[in-house]
Amino acid sequence: MGDEKEPQGNPWMKSLLIWVGILLALVAFVSMFDSSSRRTDANAIPYSEFLNRVEEGSVKDVEIAGDVVTGKLSNDQTFRTIAPADPQLVERLAAKGVSFRAKAEEQASFWMILLYQSLPFLLILGIAFFVMRQMQKNAGSGAMGFGKSRAKMLTEKHGRVTFDDVAGIDEAREELQEIVDFLKDPTKFARLGGKIPKGALLVGSPGTGKTLLARAIAGEANVPFFTISGSDFVEMFVGVGASRVRDMFEQAKKNAPCIVFIDEIDAVGRHRGAGLGNGNDEREQTLNQLLVEMDGFEANEGIIIVAATNRPDVLDPALLRPGRFDRQVVVPRPDIEGRQKILEVHMKKTPLAPDVDARTIARGTPGFSGADLANLVNEAALLAARKGKRLVAMKEFEEAKDKVMMGAERKSMVMTEDEKKATAYHEAGHALVSLHVDGCDPLHKVTIIPRGRALGVTWNLPERDRYSMSMKQMKARLALCFGGRIAEQLIYGKDALNTGASNDIQQATDMARSMVMEYGMSERLGWLRYRDNQDEVFLGHSVARSQTVSEETARLIDQEVRRFVEEGETTARQVLTENLDELHRLAEALLEYETLNGEESKRAIKGESIGRDESGGHRHVQIGAGGSSIPKSKRPGGGWGDAAPQGA
Incomplete structure (x- = not known):
């Protein structure tokens, strides 16, 4: 929100006028040398014809x-x-009675000669100056601006964002509000010896509002x-990024106090020396x-x-030590209160309906x-x-919400x-x-309408x-993973198993x-960690590192993983075997209504009416010949989707 500049005209129109002026100058330059010759060449005759006209007596006077x-x-x-060196010309004219007179040859002035000779060079220099000036204005887009900073000064005259537009992340907003207060009134903190922080690092998952917070600081x-952006510093030539950093801080010093926002700083701030090869x-760089610019010999106050x-x-x-990024502000996913505010x-x-x-x-x-959440509101409006x-x-x-969570309905699915029925x-x-x-989370919705990559x-x-x-809760979720596969086993037998439960098995194994x-x-392995999630870069590829374990420990890990998986499978089989009638009733209700919420599912397994209008509650999916090879998909937040067998 820097100093206000005087309003300027349309830059596109300004450039157009400059080029039109250059074109007109070129036309005037060409016409200056060509106009006189075109005027005289129209009446030019050969010298031989001139002599014939003299002999005929058709020449009136000559100069x-x-x-x-x-x-x-x-x-x-x-x-x-144009007459050659003809000494008899005067005698011929006199013999034929032609009136003639002599005129001294005109000599162009020194300044006109200088103008004619220098005008092409001046025109070329003018065009070159204009092109170079345009290249320097667009820093980084041309040869002269290759090492210039690409930082843009943000001036939001329209669509200005303030902290009133930031909701659901109150703690992060309060941390940054203190920086804003310091910029507005630094003496308030300086009285007690406080110094302005050098930097603040916003850390959070994608979509949590980090860039929105930065825009709110600007507002x-x-x-x-x-x-x-962090990627704007990096080029294929060594030293260009460093030059852009220097130029960015030079611009910032001229406008201090100011704020510089670097988005996606991990593009340039990764750990040095990772992987093989030299670090230069x-x-x-x-x-x-x-x-150095953030905290070196020269202070950037x-x-x-x-x-x-x-x-x-x-x-x-x-990069993270005090004196550089003094504060790390965590921007978490919002809780229920934050989601409501957002x-x-x-x-x-x-425009919202009353309900x-x-x-x-x-x-x-x-x-x-x-x-x-912003996408949810937008999808509802659409x-x-x-x-x-x-x-x-x-x-x-x-x-x-169903579309965002589970994907769009695939109504044309055959x-x-x-x-x-299997789904x-x-x-x-x-x-x-x-x-x-x-221990399982409450049932929210179950559907056999194909959505996204899942058949149900x-x-x-x-x-x-x-x-x-x-x-x-984790053991309950393991049992939940195997509910679909075991239900198919109980109804169709073991020989009818398909590949649709591959994602269930993957989830259960990973968990x-x-x-x-x-x-x-695991009681047998104790409270030890046998996995390291850190990654290291090896020749440009990210390779997961794992702690080395003995063969005996690895065998024991596999046994314990199998035990947890088999316990979940046993729990699911016991529940479905004891409640087989409820399984049939719920499957029949799904075939009839195709989508049931949690309360409707509870009424369906009891054999009660689900309380939905029969005429308005039935939704159709196109049924016919054909199949699909869509892999099983687990939706984030607890969704299990039935996919068609691969290769069916």
Whole structure:
């Protein structure tokens, strides 16, 4: 939000006028030398014809200027010719009675000669100066601006963002509000010996609002705000990135106090010396220059660096020490209160129906980031507009939530009756296990309508935001993973198994391995960690490192993983065997209604009416010949989807 500049005209129109002026100058230059010759060449005649006219007596008068002869014919027509060194010309004219006179040859002035000779060079120099000036204006786009900073000063006259537009991340906002206060009134903190922080690092998952926070700082601080991406520093030539860092800080010093925002700083701030080869590459040179500029021999007073990343683990330790990035502000995914506030911010510009409740939507969207919630509101508005509605109702928000969580409905999906029935039993098995096993999240929705990459989805949502999982909950989720496969076994037999449960098996295996190797949930292996998630770069590829374990320990790990998986399988089989009638009823209800929520599923397994209008509740999916090879897909947040067998 830097100093206001005087309004300038349209730059495109200005460039057009300059080029038009250059073109007109070229036309005038050419016409200056060509106009006189065109005028005289129109009346030029050969010298031989001139002599014939003299002999005929058709020449009226003549003017001789050097070797140029001009005059008039008897019919008053003018002529011009070039005479060679002819000593008898005067005698011939006198013999024929032609009136003639001599005229001194005109000499061009020194200044005209100088102008004619220098005008082409001046024109070329003018064009070159204009082109070079344009290249220097666009720093980094041409040869002269190759080492210039690409940081742009942000001046938001329209669409200005303030802290009022940032919701759901109150702690991060308070941390940055202090920086804004310091910029507005530094004496308030200086009285007690406080110094302005050098930098603030925003850390959070994608979509949590890091860039939005930076824009809010620009809107609140009312100081110059430069923004640049980490990738803008890196070029194929060594030293260019360092030059751009120097130029960026020079611009910032001229506008201090100011804020410089570097988005995705991990592109340039990765740990030095990782992998093989020497470290004297372009990225490390750029990082070294950035470290020196932030806290080196020369102090950069009044310049605050705000950076954002979702990979803080790969950043160089020298970048994170106090004196450079003094503060690491964590921008987490919002809780239910934060989600409600974020929804209310995005709903301000959307006309809502009276039945819309932001609290209810927030409860049904655990794990959503700010970007996810913005997308949810936008999808609901698009659905309402597609239906020709003037207000966005709760029904559109529910449909939008299903679309964001589980994918769009694939209404044109072609399935046979047998495939649809198998999908219904598979999803009914997942749902029944989640209703009977203690520790499972409440059943939210189960559907056999193809969505995204899945032929059907069973969706479980926690009652409140969860920040950790107990061993009981993880074992319940293992049983839930096998509910679909075992339901198909009980109905169709072991020989009818297909590849549709491959994703269930993968989830169960990964979870059991994490329980054994990371969470210390195995009594035989104890509270030890056998996995290291850190990555290192090896010849440009990321390679996961694992701690070396003995063959005996590795065998024991495999045994414990198998034990956890088999316990989950046994639990699921016991539940479905004891409640086989409920499995049939739930599968039949899914075949009839295709989508059931948690309460409707509970009524269906009891044989009760689900309380839905028969005429309006039935939804059709196109059924017919054909198949699919879509792999099984688990949706984030607890969804299990039944996929078609691969190669079917």
